[in-house]
Amino acid sequence: MSIFNKFKQGLQKTRDFVTESFNRIAANLGYFDEDMLDELEMVLVQADCGIEFATELTEAIRENIRQTGDSSVENVLSILRKGMLDLLKDVKSLELQPGKLNILLMVGVNGTGKTTTSGKLAKQFQDQGKKVLMAAADTFRAAAIEQIKVWGERTNTSVIAHKIGSDPSAVVFDAIDAAKARNTDVLIIDTAGRLHTKQNLMDELSKIRRIISREAPDAYLETLLVIDATTGQNAIVQANAFAEATEVTGLIMTKLDGNAKGGVALAVVKETDLPVKLAGLGEGVDDLQDFNPEIFVDSLLPDPESLKS
Ligand SMILES: Nc1nc2c(ncn2[C@@H]2O[C@H](COP(=O)(O)OP(=O)(O)OP(=O)(O)O)[C@@H](O)[C@H]2O)c(=O)[nH]1
Ligand SMILES: [Mg+2]
Known part of the structure; x- marks a missing residue:
């Protein structure tokens, strides 16, 4: 399946919602008036684009209509598209540095998809012929260690693991050691x-970061914050909390397929200024895709042909 079709399928719930709303609001007239623009703003808020960004987008539409006099559905759609792309213009997908150890540190609150995404990434890099290693630095639950080991078997990737309750930084230490010895291209740390408290969690991440900079100062490090798109505006609270505690270099938005609120990716970028690097569009191993702004926006907004006129 092409990457465009993957995004389209993954974001279908959100797109259907936006398309139905467009048709409901503008079908009779074929253009937007003031009240209809207010309704459109609400639709963007409901798709979780965030109040601030929804207001910004509809203001841009009003301004454009004032200037051009064109309030057609097509014009409104094209201004929305442009506004969204503008927000995402600095997004760059994940790029490994050749000839170096690349370390991907996966962080995020529980259940967002860190372990699954680590497994999916391992598969992708293996397919590209890279030497991959995973570290089971979630030592809090026995099941977590088992889960990453299963991904290791499934993707033919070695997993460095210690016992439940052991120090995650010690796992990272050993994993870096092994990565150096094996000439590894990518080390993925789950x-x-x-943890018992949020402070414990943040302290642990700081400690892991210290070990990485001490043991692998020349490595290329990406700290990737994994965010569950179905958690709505809470995603923004999480993003802010992690960005404060550790130097996050990019976002992975998972479960964009989960509900009609895929617009949350835009709200999080607006709020944090962090680039979305990858998109999780389903549970399958091939459902992780490089985040492509154009394809994302075209999958989120109605297909012009699907609009009644
Ligand atoms: N639909 C869908 N489900 C996903 C996606 N990514 C992850 N999941 C599911 O989300 C659930 C939680 O994923 P995990 O990888 O265990 O999450 P985690 O962040 O490691 O969780 P903790 O280890 O508890 O912190 C699993 O059932 C995954 O299959 C996605 O892109 N789409
Ligand atoms: Mg996990």
Whole structure:
């Protein structure tokens, strides 16, 4: 399946919602008036684009209509598209540095998809012929260690693991050691999403980061915050909390297929200024895709042909 079709399929719930709303609001007249633009703003809020960004987008539409006099559905759609692409213009997908150890530190609250995404990434890099290693630095739950080991078997990737309750930084230490010895291209570190307190969690991440900079100062490090798109505006709270505690370099939005609120990717970028690097569009191993702004926006907004006129 092409990447465009993957995104279209993954974001179908959101797109259907936006398309139905467009048709409901503008079908009779074929153009937008003031009240209809207010309704459109609400639709964007309901798709979780965030109030601030929804207001910004509809203001841009009003301004454009004032200037051009064109309030057609097509014009409104094209201004929305442009506004969204503008927000995402700095997004760059994940790029490994050749000839170096690349370390991907997966962080995020529990259940967002860190372990699954680590497995999916391992598969992708293996398919590209890279030497991959995973570290089971979520030592909080026995099941977590088992889960990453299963992904290791499934993707033919070695997993460095210690016992439940052991120090995650020690796992990372050993994993870096092994990565150096094996000439590894990519080390993927799966971390815990839940500890006894939020402070414990943040302290643990800081410690892991210290070990990485001490033991692998020349490595290329990406700290990827995994966010569950179905958690709505709470995603923004999480993103802010992690960005404060550790230097996040990019976002992975998972479960974009889960509900009609895929617009949350836009709200999180608006709020944090962090680039979305990858999109999780389903549970399958091939459902992780590089985040492509154009394809994302075209999958989120109605297909012009699907609009009644
Ligand atoms: N539909 C859908 N489900 C996903 C996606 N990514 C992950 N999941 C599911 O989300 C659930 C939680 O994923 P995990 O990888 O265990 O999450 P985690 O962040 O490691 O969770 P903790 O280890 O508890 O912190 C699993 O059932 C995954 O299959 C996605 O892109 N789409
Ligand atoms: Mg996990």
